[in-house]
Amino acid sequence: MNNLPRPVLEAIGLTKSFDGEKVLDDLHLRVGEGEIVCLLGANGAGKTTTINLFLGFLTPCSGEAKVLGLSVRDELNKTRALLGYVAEIVALYPSLTGRENFNFFHSLSGAAPLDEFELSELLSKLDFPLDALNKPVAQYSKGMRQKIGLAIAIAKKAKAILLDEPLSGLDPKAANDLVHVLKTVSAGGVALLISSHDIFRAKQLANRVVIMAAGRLKAEIEISSMSASELEELYLKHIAATH
Amino acid sequence: MTKHLEILKVVSRKDRLELIRDYRMVVLIILILMLALASIVNSYERLGRYSVDRAIATQQERQSWLSQGDRDPHSAAHFAQWTFRPLVPTSMLDPFAIDYAGTAIWLEAHARNPAAVRPVESRASSLDVGQLSIGWILQALGPVLAFLLGSGVISKEKQNGTLRLMIANGIVPQAVFIAKLQSLFFTIVLIVSPIFIVGLIAVFNVPTDFTLDSAIRFSLWVLFHVAWLGLAVCLAVAVSALTGTQARSVMILLSIWAIAVLLIPRAISGTAEVLYPTPSGAQFWAQVRSDINNGINNSGDRKQREEALERALFAKYNVASRDELPISFRGAVLDANERFGNTVFEKHYLALEDIYSQQRSLMRFGGLFTPFISLQNISAALAGSDNHHLNHFNAQAETERQRVVNALNRDLVLHSVGKSNYTADENLWASFEVFEPVNMPVIEAVRGIVIDVIIMFTWLCIVIFILVRAKTRLSNEFGQ
Secondary structure, three states: OOOOOOOOEEEEEEEEEEEEEEEEEEEEEEEEEEEEEEEEOOOOOOHHHHHHHHHHOOOEEEEEEEEEEEEOOHHHHHHHHHHHEEEEOOOOOOEEHHHHHHHHHHHHHOOOOOOHHHHHHHHHHOOOOOOHHOOOHHOOOOOHHHHHHHHHHHHHHOOEEEOOOOOOOHHHHHHHHHHHHHHHHHHHHEEEEEEOOOOHHHHOOOOOOEEEEOOOOEEEEEEHHHHHHHHHHHHHHHHHHHO | OHHHHHHHHHHHHHHHHHHHEEEEEEHHHHHHHHHHHHHHHHHHOOOHHHHHHHHHHHHHHHHHHOOOOOOOOHHHHHHEEEOOOOOHHHHHOOOOOHHHHHHHHEEEEEEEOOOEHHHHHHHHOOOOOOOOHHHHHHHEEEHHHHHHHHOOOOHHHHHHHHHHHHHHHHOOHHHHHHHHHHHHHHHHHHHHHHHHHHHHHHHHHOHHHHHHHHHHHHHHHHHHHHHHHHHHHHHHHHHHHHHHOOOHHHHHHHHHHHHHHHHHHHHHHHHHHHHOOOOHHHHHHHHHHHHHHHOHHHHOOHHHHHHHHHHHHHHHHHHOOOOHHHOOHHHHHHHHHHHHHHHHHHHHHHHHHHHHHHHHHHHHHHOOOOOHHHHHHHHHHHHHHHHHHHHHHHHHHHHHHHHHHHHHHHHHHHHHHOOOOOOOOOOHHHHHOOOOOOOHHHHHHOOOOHHHHHHHHHHHHHHHHHHHHHHHHHHHHHOO
């Protein structure tokens, strides 16, 4: 028990309903320092709701989301300061360059400014092509936008990064690159909570996989204990049971 | 405070970068600036020409008055002269009523003439597409600029997800809201500041006296227009925060603009004309002529009035014939007719002014439906081009007309006894000093627009209330 990493993200009985319909039901979850936990489930399983509850964009009906022991509900600004967020399609300003976008969001985070060397080093670590940094984001691929999003989160020195469907829509090489990048980020001690549909990438990426269906946690699996095909079988079994 | 300033700086810099890379907005801004600068040049040239023409014409009028030679004083009263309205330098900012109300009055005996020399009559085209003054550009196009630039400040960020990323990054929604509001306001002020600067240079250099009064007028005029743009900015940000997409914000804001700037002012001015119809020129003068010829309410025609005057004079001087009178009977008749005419003109001009006043009251009441009307009233008053200023000039001109005509008639009464061909000479003409009407002081102009200022302030409070509600709703949307 003492070997468990310090918890960065904790969901304690998180429940959320919209118009009387439960979209998340009594979720208990914990993501420690340097851990990658993947929320696996179909659309409507409650993955994005979980991320939104940690970000404080939604208020739980019951239960509590915590970041480094701080309640999101009570200490919203402090917990947001500890988190990074990368959406499925990273929202950046298309007419601004990657550098300008990075500088804008980085300045808002209140973190110390990065010099040219630090920025280059950070982006190189994320496999971002540096020659594209001064091009408008309108010319960027989805993968490049995600790397800028990740760079913003890392530069902010986020203790945990929440990634909503980061792998969907990426070509195999870009997805593989991103997996590699995320593992590098996690190795720096950052907790990653990732929502995904992709069983095989989840297996490749995560330390743990949480299967969700209809707002409930169906299974929590240490990834090292299971093969990809076993994981797929288990996932399909839970999905089928829900339907 | 430092953190807020830092956020404001970062958000403003980003918004300005986006703005200058949006060529549509850049073109729009350049067009509005060019339009404004062209209108300043045009107004400057017009006011400058008017000032020079006024000085020359006044001198010529004086010269021809002095050199009219020996003549019957009453004939001199008919000889008459033009008097020209002095314009304050700021009138070039918003020459609204001047173009329609005229700039000169023909002062003559027996007739109180309305102001003439109206620039609208000199226009080459009969298609009046509205006057392009910098006042109009700031009042009508300023909000369009604020609405187009402001419609997306929050809604577009919401729509694209960048607001979510900003907030997830640790900035609170209220801070985004306030930074966006301030950033847009400063951007708009920055865009229009060349208009104010060039306007000030033009007002300062126009060949009329730039006095402290003009400086106060200009400062207040700028202040109210900045407040108007601030009101438009507040509304744009509030609507942008309350809607989910930029397209919807634009649609709502442009609808508000069309209703407030185009529809309501025209509807109210049309209603005023229907409720309080202005008589046509022909009707007005027919009524005046009828009263002069037949007496007020048919109380007696010219002959009856002359007979009554004769009886009164015979009784006063205890004489039995006109020849025995110690004064010129003809002069006394002319004097009496003049006084009677003044009473008739007073009656009809007062009635006309009453109609105008009712129309203006209704228009002023229209400010309750759109602050655009209140701003127009404030602008014209500070520019010195509203009806209040015109009436101030008209009253001075009428007093002068009566003074000159009465003095000429008095000379005739006193000096033409027993002389059938009495003539006065240049000594009499020179005894009249050059008439120099003065402009209304700014304090009096401000007194006339207190209600408009209150209405505009009320609108500002209403919009700020909406703004606060929008800010609260935005915070709630993001869990705060």
